[in-house]
Amino acid sequence: MVDLLTLTLEQRVPVQMQGETAGFTWQWLGEGLLQCTPKTAYRKTMLLSAGIHGNETAPIELLANIINDLFTERFTLAVRVLFVFGNPEAIRHGVRYLENDMNRMFCGAYQQLAQDQETARAAHLEQVTAQFFEQSQPQAQRYHYDLHTAIRASLLPVFALFPYQSKPYDEFLIQSLEAADLDALVYHNAAGKTFTHFTAEKFQAASSTLELGKAKPFGANDLAQFASTDQMLRAVLADQALPIRQKSDIRQFKVMDSILKQSEDFQLKLSADAPNFSTFQKGELIATQQAGDYVVHDQQVWILFPNPKVKTGLRAGLILKEIE
Ligand SMILES: [Zn+2]
Numbered sequence: 001m002v003d004l005l006t007l008t009l010e011q012r013v014p015v016q017m018q019g020e021t022a023g024f025t026w027q028w029l030g031e032g033l034l035q036c037t038p039k040t041a042y043r044k045t046m047l048l049s050a051g052i053h054g055n056e057t058a059p060i061e062l063l064a065n066i067i068n069d070l071f072t073e074r075f076t077l078a079v080r081v082l083f084v085f086g087n088p089e090a091i092r093h094g095v096r097y098l099e100n101d102m103n104r105m106f107c108g109a110y111q112q113l114a115q116d117q118e119t120a121r122a123a124h125l126e127q128v129t130a131q132f133f134e135q136s137q138p139q140a141q142r143y144h145y146d147l148h149t150a151i152r153a154s155l156l157p158v159f160a161l162f163p164y165q166s167k168p169y170d171e172f173l174i175q176s177l178e179a180a181d182l183d184a185l186v187y188h189n190a191a192g193k194t195f196t197h198f199t200a201e202k203f204q205a206a207s208s209t210l211e212l213g214k215a216k217p218f219g220a221n222d223l224a225q226f227a228s229t230d231q232m233l234r235a236v237l238a239d240q241a242l243p244i245r246q247k248s249d250i251r252q253f254k255v256m257d258s259i260l261k262q263s264e265d266f267q268l269k270l271s272a273d274a275p276n277f278s279t280f281q282k283g284e285l286i287a288t289q290q291a292g293d294y295v296v297h298d299q300q301v302w303i304l305f306p307n308p309k310v311k312t313g314l315r316a317g318l319i320l321k322e323i324e
Pocket of ligand 1: 051053148149150
């Protein structure tokens with residue numbers, strides 16, 4: 001039994017570094033990293049990550065419960081999986097990040113920052129991910145679900161983002177997100193420095209970032225809210241039929257534009273607590289700064305992740321359009 005969450009919170013090394021159950025072998029690969037491989041052949045190899053933002057505790061608890069249930073054989077593992085708690089030090093401090101946002105550090109972007117434990121962690125996660133996928137059976141389709149919660153409330157409460165890619169998106173990945181009762185899918189229009197962009201671009205994984213409600217401290221989460229995602233992930237891990245969707249059709253959006261904070265006078269024309277997927281109509285002002293105002297040209301747009309407090313030079317929000 002490996003209690004990955006307790007080991008991570010207490011910064012401890014397990015007594016045993018590897019072992020096996022009736023159905024799978026496992027290796028503890030370092031802080032917050034646990035690899036499990038079924039003893040039988042598998043068709044999928046899957047990275048399951050949470051805690052890239054340290055204060056997003058619900059998905060961390062969700063993965064901890066899944067790991068627990070795997071070891072107690074409440075369900076059978078049928079895919080190869082690497083569980084990742086992304087930023088252990090930030091998890092222990094209950095903060096999003098210590099110095100820099102780790103979900104902007106991938107694809108080598110950590111090299112452009114002052115070197116610290118978070119840049120070292122990003123570099124290490126890139127290495128471990130590469131090894132994991134390269135050591136998996138070559139025929140196995142690669143997946144990556146990176147689990148988050150959002151900083152603010154959302155008019156569409158649970159949604160997923162796809163990294164930009166030129167090839168078609170994996171059908172099974174989309175089906176699984178529908179089965180998880182997500183409200184919306186958002187397609188990026190440009191390369192990013194996120195963990196999912198890294199796995200999609202470098203390893204041709206079918207990757208998605210899931211946003212599952214709002215960030216709360218450990219113990220304060222109502223995991224029932226995340227039940228549909230939990231059921232979907234367990235079905236994927238067991239390679240069994242996906243749950244039936246309970247909601248109306250999933251909505252789809254594409255990113256049209258990123259609002260870049262270019263100077264300290266940057267202001268968003270949106271109340272501080274405005275939810276994700278707030279709308280703006282043609283002619284309305286979204287942001288002001290020295291470099292120029294941002295005015296809506298389309299009939300209607302949606303805003304995602306508005307955050308005027310980001311560091312200068314970073315993205316302060318995404319502008320979306322709905323795909324009919
Ligand atoms: Zn996050």
